[in-house]
Amino acid sequence: MTGTPRTIGIPDLSLPAFVLQQAEHYGDRMALVDVSGGDGYTYRQLVATVHRLAAGLHARGLRKGDVLAVLAPNVPEYPIVVLAASLAGGTVVALNPIDTLDDLAGHLTDAGAKLLVTVPSEVPKATALTTRTTVEEVVVIGAADGASSLSELFSEDPLPEVTIDPAQDVAVLLHSSGSTGHPKGVMLTHRNIVATVLQTRTVTPLGADEKVLAMPPFHHAFGLIMVMSASLLQGATIVTMPRFDPQGYLEAIRDHRITRLYIVPTLAVLLARSPLPDSYDLSSIRSIVSGGAALDPEIARICRERLGCHIAQGYGLTEAMTSFMQLEEPLVPASVGRTAPNVECRVVDVTTGDELGANHQGEILIRGPHVMKGYLNAAEATRKALRPDGFLRTGDLGYLDDDGELFLVDRIKELIKYKGQQVSPVELEAVLMTHPKVADAAVIGVPDEDASEIPKAFLVTKEPTTPEEIMAFVVDRVAPYKKIRQVEFIDQIPRTPVGKIERRRLKERTFVP
Numbered sequence: 001m002t003g004t005p006r007t008i009g010i011p012d013l014s015l016p017a018f019v020l021q022q023a024e025h026y027g028d029r030m031a032l033v034d035v036s037g038g039d040g041y042t043y044r045q046l047v048a049t050v051h052r053l054a055a056g057l058h059a060r061g062l063r064k065g066d067v068l069a070v071l072a073p074n075v076p077e078y079p080i081v082v083l084a085a086s087l088a089g090g091t092v093v094a095l096n097p098i099d100t101l102d103d104l105a106g107h108l109t110d111a112g113a114k115l116l117v118t119v120p121s122e123v124p125k126a127t128a129l130t131t132r133t134t135v136e137e138v139v140v141i142g143a144a145d146g147a148s149s150l151s152e153l154f155s156e157d158p159l160p161e162v163t164i165d166p167a168q169d170v171a172v173l174l175h176s177s178g179s180t181g182h183p184k185g186v187m188l189t190h191r192n193i194v195a196t197v198l199q200t201r202t203v204t205p206l207g208a209d210e211k212v213l214a215m216p217p218f219h220h221a222f223g224l225i226m227v228m229s230a231s232l233l234q235g236a237t238i239v240t241m242p243r244f245d246p247q248g249y250l251e252a253i254r255d256h257r258i259t260r261l262y263i264v265p266t267l268a269v270l271l272a273r274s275p276l277p278d279s280y281d282l283s284s285i286r287s288i289v290s291g292g293a294a295l296d297p298e299i300a301r302i303c304r305e306r307l308g309c310h311i312a313q314g315y316g317l318t319e320a321m322t323s324f325m326q327l328e329e330p331l332v333p334a335s336v337g338r339t340a341p342n343v344e345c346r347v348v349d350v351t352t353g354d355e356l357g358a359n360h361q362g363e364i365l366i367r368g369p370h371v372m373k374g375y376l377n378a379a380e381a382t383r384k385a386l387r388p389d390g391f392l393r394t395g396d397l398g399y400l401d402d403d404g405e406l407f408l409v410d411r412i413k414e415l416i417k418y419k420g421q422q423v424s425p426v427e428l429e430a431v432l433m434t435h436p437k438v439a440d441a442a443v444i445g446v447p448d449e450d451a452s453e454i455p456k457a458f459l460v461t462k463e464p465t466t467p468e469e470i471m472a473f474v475v476d477r478v479a480p481y482k483k484i485r486q487v488e489f490i491d492q493i494p495r496t497p498v499g500k501i502e503r504r505r506l507k508e509r510t511f512v513p
Contacts, residue, residue, distance in 0.1 A: 008198055008341045010369055014164040015171045015190045016050060016083040019197065019232050023047045026235040032076035035241045035252045039076050043235065046080065053084035056153035062115065064089030064162055069113040069135065070219070071095040071104070071122050073242035077141045077150065078218045079228050081117050086171050086190070089162040093173040093185070094219040097122060101129070103183070108133040110185055110377055111173055120144040166190035173376060174221055176318050185376030186318045193225055195369035196321045199340040200230040203325040204289050204312060206260060210236040213258045215244055221321045222291050227262045236260070246270055250280040257284040264292040264499030265299070272302035285309045291316065292499040294408060294426070296433070297331040304329060315406065319372040319385065320392050324406050335405045343368040346391060347400055350412060361399045361409055365391040414503060416445030416453045421481045423455055428484060431477050432457060437465045440493045442501045446486065446510050456486035458506055460493060
């Protein structure tokens, strides 16, 4: 079955030209401000600073196609660096500060980055990377020993004209989560990002004078495109939050009168079930958009009723952000909504590749102008992911219903093969989360001599329980081949910054019984 897309025109503009096209109109409205209330830029200052930095980067030797890396949490200067480097014709590789030194060195070398922009706390790490990579200079936002200051790069000279091909030139390099394999550099062109920003504005528009709390990291597609770029296009004020803590998050909403939240499901649980929100005035919130993983409809309902706001959820990948969006409430369990504009979806047989009809489970394929150009320096991985007809193989198992709603079942590579039967970890996690003593759950398959794999649950509990109690609870609610056969209690389920369970880490700590 094929999802039929709505279409919207995509302008032939670079990322900075598109995102900043209305900036002068917004004038003295605040564009970016640190959560502390300190550093900030109006839209007029944003445009001027981006142009001055772009000219300075050019003077420093950055040319079209050169790569600039950013290793930083969410700070007001982050969007400025991204837009300035793009304006100068460069490509930005956005790095995760919590990655290991080896991972960061690999990403920098793979990208061929010449310049590394960071924050004072990361300068020692950044300096160490210069001895192992192609990085020639470390630039710090602020000041720190051993690095040039970003302010030194600003130039009053005009930027020489740079010709950018939006459809071909890579604006940003992000990295896939690596939850099912080694992280790969995802090449997103200017057109890819412009298309995604337009999709975001169309399906979840921001109203006048909105304030957005930028907690999703800018080094991730969710933060860089949906939060940062789409908010700047629409004239919102972005309040940057460099690190998360529950009380600081709620204080930021209260103090800055935040109107739009972008969250992951784990944060929705805090907003729904923690007693903390009762101590803060959160009445400014108008809407919430959840992404990164499936949102429990019951949690969504509690959030909506507790906060008095609208809530929606979306589905996308680093390779194809904002592909689906569920806007209507109450949220339908397991559904991620209908296709965003310009997005085509097919569901095909996992083995044969034949297209399937409505309500038949298969691999989800997506095509549209937002789909990545490919993986950096990985022709074979690109060939496997992008079919000749332009459809992206998502690796997700799901189905389209008669109304075109997409329902996710699981990651194909994460399905547990028990005696030839396919068992979905996500389905078992949903069952486990209904147990009154379970606070969080993750399920993986572990090797078994007789069954090939058996389901094992990792649980965070609210009060003491036993493996036997948990396993008996699940037995009454699933088919016999799906039952949990091992249980391990842990303090915290490992998750990515956008809330996805890091099953690989759980498998690394599991021994064959």
